[in-house]
Amino acid sequence: MGLELRQIIVRLDGRVLVDIDLGIAPGEIVTLMGPSGSGKSSLLAHICGTLPAGFEVSGQVMLKGKPLDGLAPQDRHVGILFQDDLLFPHLSVGGNLAFALPPEIRGRAARRRCIDAALESAGLGGFSDRDPATLSGGQRARVALMRVLLSEPCVLLLDEPFSKLDAELRDQIRTFVFDQARARGLPTLMVTHDPDDGAAAGGRIVRLA
Numbered sequence: 001m002g003l004e005l006r007q008i009i010v011r012l013d014g015r016v017l018v019d020i021d022l023g024i025a026p027g028e029i030v031t032l033m034g035p036s037g038s039g040k041s042s043l044l045a046h047i048c049g050t051l052p053a054g055f056e057v058s059g060q061v062m063l064k065g066k067p068l069d070g071l072a073p074q075d076r077h078v079g080i081l082f083q084d085d086l087l088f089p090h091l092s093v094g095g096n097l098a099f100a101l102p103p104e105i106r107g108r109a110a111r112r113r114c115i116d117a118a119l120e121s122a123g124l125g126g127f128s129d130r131d132p133a134t135l136s137g138g139q140r141a142r143v144a145l146m147r148v149l150l151s152e153p154c155v156l157l158l159d160e161p162f163s164k165l166d167a168e169l170r171d172q173i174r175t176f177v178f179d180q181a182r183a184r185g186l187p188t189l190m191v192t193h194d195p196d197d198g199a200a201a202g203g204r205i206v207r208l209a
């Protein structure tokens, strides 16, 4: 059982913005497209539990068979990656990753091992002490993804995460993100305006009107 959006209707100012019924299996990547203002980011915010007051929502969000509705954002195990990676500029790469580690991983050495392993798997071994400002766009994108994954999410949401990368890098990072999502069995919902992203994901494409 992955992510289920059961008859979700999002209303804004009394008007139906989003009306969707969708299940995403573990390791499946579904692409969500639609014109600007059709409610794609609002739907992701609802899954995260961060939709601002003013929106009305009905329906149920289920993750691994359990309802998310009513849970605080930090208790949902939802990982989200945006187009702006927003690494903390005052922390090193390792510091940025440490921020995401679950508190259950205790002790300096154990935390360090997790961070080093994550960097290694992203092809960034030895980058822990680097200042994020000294990284290339592709390196920053990989650190941002590892930061999301280190928080051990049960679902991955992607909000146009590749739109600021140039074509060659986009291809590379896209493959990296999709491979990680599939390898970890994460149900993944990707919002994009770029049909190439959907084609690269190779799965279902859902359109909001």
Ligand SMILES: Nc1ncnc2c1ncn2[C@@H]1O[C@H](COP(=O)(O)OP(=O)(O)OP(=O)(O)O)[C@@H](O)[C@H]1O
Residues within 6 Å of the ligand: 012, 017, 034, 035, 036, 037, 038, 039, 040, 041, 042, 043, 052, 054
């Ligand atoms: N915090 C907010 N308060 C009130 N209205 C909002 C808020 N955020 C978004 N909206 C409105 O909700 C509607 C849907 O916006 P949303 O960002 O979800 O669309 P989108 O499909 O993601 O658009 P885009 O492709 O341009 O990112 C828009 O009419 C927008 O103006």
